[in-house]
Amino acid sequence: MLKAENVSFRVQDKTLLHDASVECRPGEFTVLMGPNGAGKTTLLRLLAGLYQPSAGRVLYHDQPLSSFSATELAKSRAVLSQEIQLAFPLSVADVVLMGRYPHFQRSPSAHDRAICAQTLAELGMSHFADRDYSTLSGGEAQKVQMARVLAQIWETPPQGHRVLLLDEPVSSLDLRYQHQLLQLARDFSRQQAIVVAVLHDINLALAYADKIVFIKEGQIYDTLPNPDELTAEMLEEVFDLAMCVITNPLTQRPLVIHASADMR
């Protein structure tokens, strides 16, 4: 279990997140949603241990996240950030291999390379292995970064569960790959991994999330353990848009349609 207990995060005199509590369980795909600047990335980075809470605590397997060493964490917790810039030229294969850095000393084993080849294949990117990463399109680069984080936590550690934290992982992907990547993330959670993703598309969240956490103005507005119970009223409050929840004729699941705030 990965758990935030009453966490707050302040920078100088500004509170970016206030008193947030969330529980992310193995086997579960949790989605964080909310308006721009609400605090989603801040919460994800707190869950990752990349930020230290100003108040409250983050627990991983019932122990403070801060009690784990960086190397220990890197073997079981991977983070896909929004913008990734490389300072020097690398091939796609080398970028994916970066995910294996916590697992080898001087040079990667055949096993490390095999895992990287497999994750690149999972993302349909094998044929890009030798390409200069800097020449990739935004969507291609996003798929390669997903292959990198999957390679990092491909194997379950002897104790505990793997944690995959994804910040807007489909922002550059076409519709088909948005579904493919989220399917992959959900399948990954089903191997008893903890998966948390920040998404902006409520319909994708509804299609893939086991739990949706809504964040607004630096606070958790609501947590929906069953996304099918989503109401238009709640969405209107969070996003300040006119919303309607209908049934998707293709899936028979809830589908959200929206219009400008003037329609409310």
Ligand SMILES: Nc1ncnc2c1ncn2[C@@H]1O[C@H](COP(=O)(O)OP(=O)(O)OP(=O)(O)O)[C@@H](O)[C@H]1O
């Ligand atoms: N280092 C910082 N100093 C001051 N303000 C910051 C800092 N980092 C983030 N913020 C502010 O904190 C707020 C929350 O940021 P965060 O990145 O968590 O939002 P978000 O919900 O992920 O937004 P988006 O949907 O736009 O990505 C924003 O208003 C942001 O400008």
